[in-house]
Amino acid sequence: MEENNMDMGNQENQVTPKTTPSAEAAGQKSTGSIVGIIIVVIIIILGGFYFWGQKLDTNGVDEATTSEEEVVAGLEADLAEVDATAAELEADLAGIEDELAQ
Secondary structure: OHHHHHHHHHHHHOOOOOOOHHHHHHHHHHHHHHHHHHHHHHHHHHHHHHHHHHHHHHHHHHHHHHHHHHHHHHHHHHHHHHHHHHHHHHHHHHHHHHHHHO
């Protein structure tokens, strides 16, 4: 019986091999640093897209202003043509009224 107790005592004293905390921490540190690097790279890429979009918006405003000026000039030219056509039509109608009045 004492032998059995001694065997049991030896088994209790034996430590099962576990991973050391430093090995687990090293695995977590490398994973954490990889995740951190990925986050930083994503932030840099998003910042680049933001500034690129701002540059495109600035260039687009200049082009839109030019095209608006062209549209306004075109509308003014069309308005002048309509006024001239209206004056011709009024003259023609006045001539027809004169002929009918005779």
